[in-house]
Amino acid sequence: MSASAYPSKTFFVSMLTRDIELKDAILDLLDNCVDGILRHQRIHPPKNKQKPYESFWAKITITDKIFSIEDNCGGIPKSIAEESAFRLGRADLRQDKDIPTVGMYGIGMKRAIFKMGTKARVTSRHKPYSYYVDILPSWLSNDEDWELPLTDTQDGLESDGTRIVVNELHENISRQFVGKNFEKELREDIGRFFAVILMKGFTVFLNGTEVSLSDFRLxxxxxxxxxxxxxxxxxxxxxxxxxxxxxxxxxxxxxxxxxxxxxxxxxxxxxxxxxxxxxxxxxxxxxxxxxxxxxxxxxxxxxxxxxxxxxxxxxxxxxxxxxxxxxxxxxxxxxxxxxxxxxxxxxxxxxxxxxxxxxxxxxxxxxxxxxxxxxxxxxxxxxxxxxxxxxxxxxxxxxxxxxxxxxxxxxxxxxxxxxxKKRIAFYKPSSEIETLSEYFFGDPEVAPSEVGERSFDEALSKARKSK
Ligand SMILES: Nc1ncnc2c1ncn2[C@@H]1O[C@H](COP(=O)(O)OP(=O)(O)OP(=O)(O)O)[C@@H](O)[C@H]1O
Ligand SMILES: [Mg+2]
Structure with missing residues (x-):
């Protein structure tokens, strides 16, 4: 006799996806693209040191029906797909120990897919192989089956890269995708959070339009x-x-x-x-x-x-x-x-x-x-x-x-x-200073001198306006 310690997929899926925002989950997929470039460049070092990511791109499409992301960032080697890429969690935390990737836990891709929907296809080409992996609702609800078959395909990608399509979106996701500001905010977030990578030549398209980057110069x-x-x-x-x-x-x-x-x-x-x-x-x-x-x-x-x-x-x-x-x-x-x-x-x-x-x-x-x-x-x-x-x-x-x-x-x-300039100094009860501190700064413990100065500035500005 033995007790079953098999994990439940529903548990994993709901736990994993709860703590991450939709936009962050999508950014995780872009992190994977960049990590892909770094692994590719370990073997094919970039010629342009200023813009090492030039010629690499990711194209994201969001509609009320599907989410897709396609990249030309080297693809997932078939052996990695078979052994680890689809696992929930990395067995070897020291993977990629000689290159500066941001992937750590072996969760990002799966978490993003489960966050968005119940049916997805991941297609990847990494010479000489081209294959796809389907994640289906029936697999998600079956706790006995932890295998995901790889199917060879020719209907693949034009260069080494990866395409993830989620085509049965959860209703709340589909609603967010077509919501008023989602596309704009996602575009802004990509421009901010990937600014350094975009500056190094990587290009991201969102619904067909290139994302522009934030400026951090001083x-x-x-x-x-x-x-x-x-x-x-x-x-x-x-x-x-x-x-x-x-x-x-x-x-x-x-x-x-x-x-x-x-x-x-x-x-x-x-x-x-x-x-x-x-x-x-x-x-x-x-x-x-x-x-x-x-x-x-x-x-x-x-x-x-x-x-x-x-x-x-x-x-x-x-x-x-x-x-x-x-x-x-x-x-x-x-x-x-x-x-x-x-x-x-x-x-x-x-x-x-x-x-x-x-x-x-x-x-x-x-x-x-x-x-x-x-x-x-x-x-x-x-x-x-x-x-x-x-x-x-x-x-x-x-x-x-x-x-x-x-x-x-x-x-x-x-x-x-x-x-x-003249100096002003005076005493007031602590409780009154705290009241003003809370009023001005939303915090009762700001230094009395700052509270005093702010009170003076506010009064002066009022006096000037009333002239
Ligand atoms: N776009 C991609 N290009 C190349 N390889 C990819 C891509 N997406 C995923 N992979 C491969 O699949 C693996 C699993 O990705 P996943 O995002 O789930 O975990 P991770 O990146 O290893 O860690 P983290 O959870 O911290 O993101 C990656 O380690 C990588 O080998
Ligand atoms: Mg990742």
């Missing part, structure tokens, strides 16, 4: 050693098997008080229009994981770093983690969140906060006097973060670190000392 001054000049804060490190590159600074000139006020008014009905470009972008193996984040995850509002506020609209940063061991990256399971418990992330976060503080301080110091920085900004130009890292000549070691960590801290210009 301002810098060519002569890095020049003192008293606005420059980004730069950091590079190698921690265990992960390399880190980080740049934080400005991507535009400081916002004037007028602009900030206008922006705040607009934000009431349409959140974060201009603020959209501010914040941190976190990249793991070329895949954008956090896009222009302004939360505690990236250091805003922690310890002595202020919370994000429209005043910091010009501040942005990019941090890149790369490793041939994707398990060492600070990636969450959906690949669109970070694992904040990761040691590597913790180290980087210290530098991110250090850098951020330079620019929030700078912005505060020049408040009301923004035009005084205009000449400095005129001398700067936009550049890709990795080119900025290459331009730094003098690095200094991160003090106290046992790891290989180096940074460049800019010598930012100070505003002229004005005698027209």
């Amino acid at each position: 301002l810098f001054h060519k002569d890095f050693d020049l003192p008293n000049q606005i420059q980004p804060y730069v950091y590079k490190a190698k921690i265990k098997d992960v390399s880190i590159e980080m740049v934080v600074g400005f991507y535009r000139e400081l916002a004037s008080t007028n602009e900030i006020e206008k922006e705040e008014e607009e934000e009431k009905d349409k959140p974060t229009r201009k603020s959209e470009n501010a914040g941190w972008t976190v990249i793991c193996n070329d895949r954008v994981v956090l896009y222009r984040d302004k939360s505690r995850l990236t250091g805003w509002g922690i310890r002595d770093v202020p919370k994000y506020h429209t005043q910091f609209i010009a501040v942005a940063g990019v941090v890149k983690f790369s490793s041939t061991n994707s398990l060492s990256l600070p990636l969450g399971t959906t690949k669109r969140n970070i694992d904040t418990n990761s040691d590597v992330y913790e180290k980087a976060l210290d530098r991110m906060m250090d850098g951020l503080k330079q620019f929030t301080n700078f912005t505060n110091k020049w408040k009301g006097n923004e035009e005084g920085t205009a000449d400095n900004f005129k001398k700067m130009e936009l550049a890709e973060p990795s080119d900025i890292v290459k331009s730094v000549k003098k690095w200094s070691k991160v003090r106290g670190s046992q790891e290989d960590e180096q940074k460049f801290v800019p010598d930012l210009p100070e505003p002229p000392r004005t005698t027209t």
